[in-house]
Amino acid sequence: GAVVSQHPSWVICKSGTSVKIECRSLDFQATTMFWYRQFPKKSLMLMATSNEGSKATYEQGVEKDKFLINHASLTLSTLTVTSAHPEDSSFYICSARAPTHYEQYFGPGTRLTVT
Amino acid sequence: DAKTTQPPSMDCAEGRAANLPCNHSTISGNEYVYWYRQIHSQGPQYIIHGLKNNETNEMASLIITEDRKSSTLILPHATLRDTAVYYCIVRYRRSTGGFKTIFGAGTRLFVKA
Numbered sequence: 240g241a242v243v244s245q246h247p248s249w250v251i252c253k254s255g256t257s258v259k260i261e262c263r264s265l266d267f268q269a270t271t272m273f274w275y276r277q278f279p280k281k282s283l284m285l286m287a288t289s290n291e292g293s294k295a296t297y298e299q300g301v302e303k304d305k306f307l308i309n310h311a312s313l314t315l316s317t318l319t320v321t322s323a324h325p326e327d328s329s330f331y332i333c334s335a336r337a338p339t340h341y342e343q344y345f346g347p348g349t350r351l352t353v354t
Numbered sequence: 355d356a357k358t359t360q361p362p363s364m365d366c367a368e369g370r371a372a373n374l375p376c377n378h379s380t381i382s383g384n385e386y387v388y389w390y391r392q393i394h395s396q397g398p399q400y401i402i403h404g405l406k407n408n409e410t411n412e413m414a415s416l417i418i419t420e421d422r423k424s425s426t427l428i429l430p431h432a433t434l435r436d437t438a439v440y441y442c443i444v445r446y447r448r449s450t451g452g453f454k455t456i457f458g459a460g461t462r463l464f465v466k467a
Contacts, residue, residue, distance in 0.1 A: 243397075245397075273454060273455070275457075282439075282441070282457045282458060282459050282460055283392075283398065283457040284457075285454060285455075285456060285457075288454055330395070332397050332398070334397075334455070341447045342400065343454075343455050344400075345390075345397040345398045345399070345400075346397050347396055347397045348395070348396060348397045350395070
């Protein structure tokens with residue numbers, strides 16, 4: 240089956256710094272990738288959808304300058320949390336879809352803690 | 355995409371069948387019913403999906419009512435490892451894309467020994 244990986248699996252950073260999270264499709268080419276965030280005991284919230292080679296489409300209420308998404312290749316998308324603050328601490332999950340696939344495949348998630 | 359309604363939590367005894375209901379009364383004719391689950395601190399795991407007919411795979415069975423307004427996910431012999439949040443999602447299924455998976459609150463299933 241299709242595998243999606245994320246790196247790092249967890250990260251701790253200081254307030255004001257930027258953090259980059261990588262999402263890779265390991266055995267398929269992902270033309271579309273999705274980024275979600277999840278707070279404790281809450282459901283996943285879709286942040287943005289990115290298509291390879293084009294700008295990401297952000298959901299309402301998500302700051303695009305705060306959460307920079309780059310989908311530069313068919314197997315890699317990155318989410319950069321800029322000037323991170325404690326309230327950005329969350330579980331970030333990516334998902335990928337291949338051009339001829341009907342399904343989304345989810346990564347294992349990255350836990351970000353901002354101190 | 356149509357919205358879904360699920361009970362917030364359920365308990366199930368280990369070894370018994372777990373029946374998780376989902377209401378999707380506004381589902382349209384081309385929308386599929388999907389089930390995912392999320393074990394604590396992991397990414398969502400696909401379980402099963404269906405359109406009209408009942409479906410079964412190695413993990414679970416999906417029963418969809420004739421009017422498609424509700425469905426039930428059945429885990430035939432629940433184990434402790436099935437303790438997770440189960441999400442029922444309704445969305446289109448197209449190879450050309452243009453869909454995104456939106457998660458509701460889900461049902462927190464506790465399987466007890």
